[in-house]
Amino acid sequence: MLALRAHLPGTDLEYYSLPALQDQGLGDPSRLPMTVKILLEMQLRDEHAAPETIRGLAQWTGEPPSEAFEVPFMPARVLLHDYTGIPAVVDLAAMRAAMARAGKDPRRVNPFVPAHLVIDHSVQVSQSGSQRAYQANSEREYEQNGERFALLRWAQQTFDNFALVPPGMGICHQINLEHLSRCVQVQSIGGRQVVIPDTLVGTDSHTPMVNGLGVLGWGVGGIEAEACMLGQPMYLPFPVVIGVRFSNALPPGTTATDLVLTLTQLLRKHGVVNTFVEFCGDGLSSLSVADRATLANMCPEYGATAAFFPVDAQTLRYLETSNRDIELIQLVERYCKEQGLFRIDGAPLPIFSELLELDLATIEPSLAGPKRPEDRVSLSGVRENFSAAFPSKKQETRPVDLVYAVPTPVSSDEQLSEGSVVIAALTSCTNTSNPSVMIAAGLLAKRAVEAGLRVPAHVKTSLAPGSRVVTEYLREAGLLSYLEALGFYLVGYGCTTCIGNSGPLVSPAIEEQVQHEQLNVVAVLSGNRNFEARIHPLVKAAYLASPPLVVAYALAGTVRKDLTSEPLGHTDAGQPIFLSDLWPSSEEVAHIVQTALRKDQFAQEYGRIYQGDEQWQQVQAPAGSTYAWEPASTYVQEPPFFADLTPEPSPLRDIEGARVLVALGNAVTTDHITPAGSIAAESPAGHFLSEHGVRKPDFNTYGTRRGNYEIVMRSTWANIRLRNELASGKEGNWTTHQPSGEVMTIFDAAMRYRKEGVPLIALAGKEYGNGSSRDTAAKGPSLLGVKAVIAESYERIHRSNLVSMGILPLQYQPGENRQSLGLTGQEEFTIRGIADGLVPGRLLEVEARDGERLQRFTVLARVDNAAEIEYLRHGGVLHMILRQLLAQD
Incomplete structure (x- = not known):
């Protein structure tokens, strides 16, 4: 297959040409799904690839082949976070220990492909509702996780091809999207510099978020990731690729969150488990990469392996905005166009195993819950949805002693009841990666504050972005202070409420009341998962929502209110304030995104991503090529x-x-x-x-x-x-x-x-x-x-x-x-x-x-x-x- 290696015009690099397959009589790849093209290119580079695998992919028609074949998948890199990364590092350390016991060189156990580990799951919302919350939670994070962090510092110093992002920098998927991913990689193959597609696997099911950038990757277990790091390919069955064609554009008043909840419901019902989903159609041009990343992030919620968006003009625009080098951007465009991996409006659609249609103009404001992300409910139907899910209890209100509540203004008529919102969290990589919805949340908060609205004291509010850039552009837009005025103070940069690190409710009195009365209280979060007991052990109902709707439900204080027709609250003069009064226009949001989001913000924050703060620099790691297990440790033990x-x-x-x-x-x-x-x-x-x-x-x-x-x-x-x-x-x-x-x-x-x-x-x-x-x-x-x-x-x-x-x-x-x-x-x-x-x-x-x-x-x-x-x-x-x-x- 060396005859397929060609010179990439305008560069001194080479690549394995997909169009050249037709010249060799192996098939016409021009109408293949982009996903199949990437898998096919990987086989062309593999000197051990079976000819029937190459032929089967090159002649892919969407129908199962007459002879079954496997597709070896060896990603260009691996992404880990600390919840799954710690067990992976422990396993690698245990393998090194076994090598040493056998008299072999333990350094043979070493990542074969580059791996990035991001510490993003350790921070908890122990404190919220104040300027002190971020620092307090960070201090508590280091206090609780010193042993874990020492293990990771040891790994950082010991393993080759292993880069570690310290705590407080963001969520692995958002960092992957905004900084780590390149769309294409340059590797040395046979002594020559060769351009290849950027591919990865990650130890988190939401790894497909980066599919929104045209990077093929998906989530695997930590064990599979370790095997990939150690040079063991994954073996994929014949790829089934389901196309989803978008038409038109989202209507005013809706967000990418509403779209992804609709898409999740649609695809989970249709059945896409073990398939690749690939998006197509001219409607894609109306969706930014941040919108696409929101849709790809929830890929595991609809059950697909990956949810791929091809590289196009929006991709190049995002690479520029996020401060990627101009040379890289030019290389991405040149390579993808040469390989037929660049999407253009009006071009013939690929041939898919199956093609589904979705008209973006039909999307309506939505939430998902109260227990599963695929259970979408329209905004107007949330009250009925909650009542149907929890019908056994009377819906009367129950007073609660608020003496321990956070020091925010409290009106005399605030009460805790069935359906009360006790957690409202702007959290998760799903939505904090999207400036449009975060700016919309800030604008809604601004108008609410100006109208004199307040968040009831029983609502625990928090802001936990997946990137430090988020607070930079919110501050630049003058919106962070308004979110803080409603209690949405920064609590950390990492997975918090979405992973269950929500911390206690705002007061012991509220927790006691919930337990004593067995109240069905609610969390509303801008996350991707709301399974039973995941968000908080005392919170039985959880709804996924866009960031502006999270702020709206925090103001309402309950899900037993129809936000499409009932007021969120009243001014001091008794004037009702409706959600429609506060909702910003699409044009207003777009203008602020354009003016407040700048390349230098990405340059500043990602220029120090591996350094860590003073607390990280003080973490001491054991020396040596094998890990020094501490028998008394309750965090780290040799398995x-x-x-x-x-x-x-x-x-x-x-x-x-x-x-x-x-x-x-x-x-x-x-x-x-x-x-x-x-x-x-x-x-x-x-x-x-x-x-x-x-x-x-x-x-x-x-x-x-x-x-x-x-x-x-x-x-x-x-x-x-x-x-x-x-x-x-x-x-x-x-x-x-x-x-x-x-x-x-x-x-x-x-x-x-x-x-x-x-x-x-x-x-x-x-x-x-x-x-x-x-x-x-x-x-x-x-x-x-x-x-x-x-x-x-x-x-x-x-x-x-x-x-x-x-x-x-x-x-x-x-x-x-x-x-x-x-x-x-x-x-x-x-x-x-x-x-x-x-x-x-x-x-x-x-x-x-x-x-x-x-x-x-x-x-x-x-x-x-x-x-x-x-x-x-x-x-x-x-x-x-x-x-x-x-x-x-």
């Missing part, structure tokens, strides 16, 4: 994965005499499997920390303690809203041990089964493991002894994580499930067909015996390629890579 690694893996065995640890329903998320939020004192993890001398205020969160496998084990299926059918009606981390019938915590049951020598399985329904790309959602079950999961369907990332940890994902036959087969979870299970030659897609035989009752059925082995069989055979992909390293001279 047991490689402790007894044999030179050769044991043969695969059938699973015999297994018991069910959990029997779960549909749409169980990774938040249900491994929560990220606060640790309850009476939970197994809480007991462990207490026994090791940690005070309750210092528990921190489950997410921050994922570097300690003891916490990972105890946090598995620990969500307080988990509904396990074996828990005798109890919510939370409970199950029933079999055959004793004793109800106990899931962790205690797993430990008892381990002593008894009993293997474990889990049963689940549809969409098992959707949500965040948490490798701990596979590591935790593995540590507890789970050997297989039987589900109706899986979300892509979680299925891959299970295989990567040596857990066998199995799928019921179409039309069958636990209920139709009469499975109670009390049975003893045997799964046959594994030992005598497991292959991708094989049907396995299952026997479930409960006393004299025996149920036989078949399940599909969801190992999707030969590489995954090897992962299972080795007990996990990292075990396989470590054995390969140990075998080298």
Whole structure:
């Protein structure tokens, strides 16, 4: 394929020419989806690529090929954040320790491709509503996470190809969009400088946000990312690409947030799991890159692998605005046009597996909730939506003592009730990456303050942008002070409320009232996820909304008010103020964005991105090529994965005499499997920390303690809203041990089964493991002894994580499930067909015996390629890579 390497006009660089494929009789790539073109270009560069893979992609028609083929995907770089990055670094450190114990050079364990880790998930909204909040939260972040940060500083100093962004700089996806991504990369291949598309994988499901910039990337589990860093390609099936054609433009009064909530509902209902979504149509020209990034960010919420926007004139404009070098911008344009990767209005559309249509002019103001991001509701229907979701309680108001509330003006008639908004957060990379909606929020706040409106004292307000540039342009526009006047003070630059780091409600009195009266109170946030118990353990309802609507609901103080027809509040003179009175025009927003957002703001903030503040400079890291594990640490411990690694893996065995640890329903998320939020004192993890001398205020969160496998084990299926059918009606981390019938915590049951020598399985329904790309959602079950999961369907990332940890994902036959087969979870299970030659897609035989009752059925082995069989055979992909390293001279 070297004949396809050509000189890029106007440069001294080379590239692998896609148009040249037609000259060699391999196919015409001109009508291929951009996604397929990028995958095809990657194969042209790979000297080990199979000819049938190149031919299959070059002749892609949207229809499955007659012969199945796999597409090796080796990204140009890897992106991590600290929640998933800490376990990844711990794994790499453990592999180095294993190498050292075997007398090998531990430095062989080193990233093969460039990796960036951004510390963005550690900050919590411990304080809010004041100028002091940002500094106080930052100090608390360092106070709680010193051990974690020391590990990361060690990694920063020890690993090659590893760059670390310290706390307080922003959210990884927004930093990726605004600074790290280049659209094209230049690599040395065969001694020549070659231009290639910028590609990546990230250890967060919202990695596709960068698809809005024309960069192909998606979220994977930390285990897959580690494998990629160590040179192991991912293997993709035949790509299915669903086109979404946009026409017209968004109507006045709507935002990109309203569009993405509509799109999420549409695509989740249509079904796009395990597919690539690619946007097309002349309507794209009306959407800025910031708008596109909002739509691509919520890709995991509609279930696709990626959500790609081709490079076009808007892309070049964004690169210039965000202070990319002019040489890079020119290279992006030249390369993409030569390769047919540049979108132009009026050009013939690519051929897709399927084409959907969406008229932008039909979009209306929307929210999503109260529990799932795909459950869109129009602004006028929020009140009815909430009442329908929580019909059991009377909707009367309930007074609350506000003596502990934040020091903001309080009117005498403020009350806490069903539907009261207790959290209003401008947060998340989804929307704070978009200057238009942030400026709109600031303008709405300005008009509200000028009208004399105030936020009720029971509402906890916060501003947590994904980039330091956000506060710069809000300040430049003169709008930050108005947001602060309503309580939206800066609390940190990172994932806060959206990930569950929302901190306490505004007062103990309010928390006590919510618990005592069992009130269904509400969070409204500009984020991307609102799963049960994710935002705050006391907040059962959460609505996703655009930033201006977050401000509006903060002012309203309740979702039991129709903001399209009822006033947000009244002036001191009693004059009603409606949302329409405060909403800024599109022209006003666009003018301020144009004048307040400047290149020098990006230059200033990203010029110091790797330096960190004084607190970061004071973090001390251990020296040496292997990590010095501290036995007393409750944050970082060497995991047991490689402790007894044999030179050769044991043969695969059938699973015999297994018991069910959990029997779960549909749409169980990774938040249900491994929560990220606060640790309850009476939970197994809480007991462990207490026994090791940690005070309750210092528990921190489950997410921050994922570097300690003891916490990972105890946090598995620990969500307080988990509904396990074996828990005798109890919510939370409970199950029933079999055959004793004793109800106990899931962790205690797993430990008892381990002593008894009993293997474990889990049963689940549809969409098992959707949500965040948490490798701990596979590591935790593995540590507890789970050997297989039987589900109706899986979300892509979680299925891959299970295989990567040596857990066998199995799928019921179409039309069958636990209920139709009469499975109670009390049975003893045997799964046959594994030992005598497991292959991708094989049907396995299952026997479930409960006393004299025996149920036989078949399940599909969801190992999707030969590489995954090897992962299972080795007990996990990292075990396989470590054995390969140990075998080298």
